Amino acid sequence: MSEYRPIAERVKDYRPVEIRPSVEPLSEELKRCQDCGIPFCHAMGCTLHNVVPEINIDALHGRWETALYKLLETSPFPEFTARVCPALCEGSCVQGLNGVPVPARLVEYEVSERGFENGWIRPLPPLRRLDLRVAVAGSGPAGLACAHRLNRAGAFVTVYERDRRPGGFLRYGIPDFKLDKKVIDRRIGLMEAEGVVFRMNVEAGVDISRRLIEDRFDALVIAAGARRKRDLAVPGRELSGALFATDYLSAQNRVNSGEIAGLPEGYSAAGKKVLVIGGGDTGSDCVGTAVRQGAAEISQFEIMPEPPSVRAPANPWPQWPRILRTSSSHEEGCRRRWNVDSLEFLPSAEGSGAVGAVRCREVEWKAEGGPPRPVPKPGSEFETKADLVLLAMGFTGPEETPLSPSGLAAPPDGRLEPRIYAAGDCARGPSLVVRAISDGLGCAETLLRDFAPLRLARRSA
Numbered sequence: 001m002s003e004y005r006p007i008a009e010r011v012k013d014y015r016p017v018e019i020r021p022s023v024e025p026l027s028e029e030l031k032r033c034q035d036c037g038i039p040f041c042h043a044m045g046c047t048l049h050n051v052v053p054e055i056n057i058d059a060l061h062g063r064w065e066t067a068l069y070k071l072l073e074t075s076p077f078p079e080f081t082a083r084v085c086p087a088l089c090e091g092s093c094v095q096g097l098n099g100v101p102v103p104a105r106l107v108e109y110e111v112s113e114r115g116f117e118n119g120w121i122r123p124l125p126p127l128r129r130l131d132l133r134v135a136v137a138g139s140g141p142a143g144l145a146c147a148h149r150l151n152r153a154g155a156f157v158t159v160y161e162r163d164r165r166p167g168g169f170l171r172y173g174i175p176d177f178k179l180d181k182k183v184i185d186r187r188i189g190l191m192e193a194e195g196v197v198f199r200m201n202v203e204a205g206v207d208i209s210r211r212l213i214e215d216r217f218d219a220l221v222i223a224a225g226a227r228r229k230r231d232l233a234v235p236g237r238e239l240s241g242a243l244f245a246t247d248y249l250s251a252q253n254r255v256n257s258g259e260i261a262g263l264p265e266g267y268s269a270a271g272k273k274v275l276v277i278g279g280g281d282t283g284s285d286c287v288g289t290a291v292r293q294g295a296a297e298i299s300q301f302e303i304m305p306e307p308p309s310v311r312a313p314a315n316p317w318p319q320w321p322r323i324l325r326t327s328s329s330h331e332e333g334c335r336r337r338w339n340v341d342s343l344e345f346l347p348s349a350e351g352s353g354a355v356g357a358v359r360c361r362e363v364e365w366k367a368e369g370g371p372p373r374p375v376p377k378p379g380s381e382f383e384t385k386a387d388l389v390l391l392a393m394g395f396t397g398p399e400e401t402p403l404s405p406s407g408l409a410a411p412p413d414g415r416l417e418p419r420i421y422a423a424g425d426c427a428r429g430p431s432l433v434v435r436a437i438s439d440g441l442g443c444a445e446t447l448l449r450d451f452a453p454l455r456l457a458r459r460s461a
Contacts, residue, residue, distance in 0.1 A: 140168025142424025
């Protein structure tokens with residue numbers, strides 16, 4: 001039941017495309033939730049284990065404050081997940097067995113926004129401080145969640161972030177039309193009021209050494225994300241105009257926020273034929289951004305097969321439905337193709353060293369004594385014109401730095417070694433915002449157990 005601003009209106013700006021749900025139709029959806037026999041949403045679906053049915057019944061009867069407190073018991077940042085989570089809970093909703101699942105994400109949106117509007121979500125600094133000092137490297141969803149939990153428990157927490165503003169991928173990787181950055185600023189302000197210290201433009205392990213961190217703090221949490229981008233090693237990759245998707249999206253976000261005055265050279269899609277390689281959410285975000293920049297034509301190619309419109313027999317409920325999804329950005333104008341492999345970037349006819357076209361071929365996925373793999377389809381090669389190519393093929397792991405070397409991996413509890421922990425994508429691999437938040441909370445719990453029993457901080461701290 002998601003509603004969006006009219007396409008003709010929203011493509012002219014970067015304001016959120018989704019409209020806040022109306023209470024009346026939302027109430028009808030909440031009634032459907034009460035018909036559930038045995039809910040799977042909070043166990044099979046939500047990694048935070050939000051008690052969705054209990055939240056929904058309170059919202060249905062107008063007990064919004066109670067619903068909020070139940071939500072906050074498991075979810076520290078519902079205003080984030082209400083906007084960018086794919087709603088894993090809805091994938092395992094009982095109503096989705098034979099119809100449309102209850103829109104739990106929209107309920108979360110309404111509950112959290114009412115919390116801010118009514119002052120129910122407010123700074124809650126700990127009543128006492130512990131003699132425990134923790135440095136968190138990275139201010140993405142995992143780092144913020146870990147810092148939030150540790151601070152609420154009474155630890156002194158300092159978050160180090162190499163970028164100018166906190167938020168990590170939330171701020172620089174997700175377009176404003178999906179996540180208004182005022183939402184992030186609002187939460188950061190709350191965390192600062194509760195005592196969390198943010199040190200911006202400081203890369204832990206580079207600008208401040210690991211040894212100095214270990215001298216100043218009792219523990220270090222590495223939450224640096226997985227920013228090593230998956231590249232496409234094909235002839236012509238050196239041509240200008242072939243950009244990583246997240247670099248492209250980050251540049252536009254920085255312009256929108258006033259961090260930079262204008263887009264770097266070659267980063268505008270205005271008047272260009274744009275090809276997005278990769279069919280995931282980041283690729284979709286590139287489509288919406290290119291539309292707003294004034295692209296002449298946009299195509300999105302994906303090497304994987306086109307997903308089915310309904311669940312396949314091998315993908316039964318309550319598993320996450322692997323079905324075709326059309327985003328609001330796709331609706332704004334985009335040609336999509338599946339089973340396409342990109343082979344070579346071709347230079348433009350002007351001889352400027354820029355990309356002008358991409359040579360591709362169709363593939364078929366075959367399982368020949370092993371996992372399915374793409375097999376070239378004979379005689380299927382073709383060229384497509386492209387002045388701007390955006391590589392949205394995901395990430396392969398954390399960037400290699402003195403603090404988070406390549407191949408960093410943490411056990412399930414997040415403990416790397418005594419006093420050193422890791423949380424989120426840098427330890428688990430690229431995943432969803434909701435999983436990063438869950439992992440950050442879990443890492444904080446492990447750290448607190450390791451340092452128990454904790455002493456009260458000295459009055460001079």
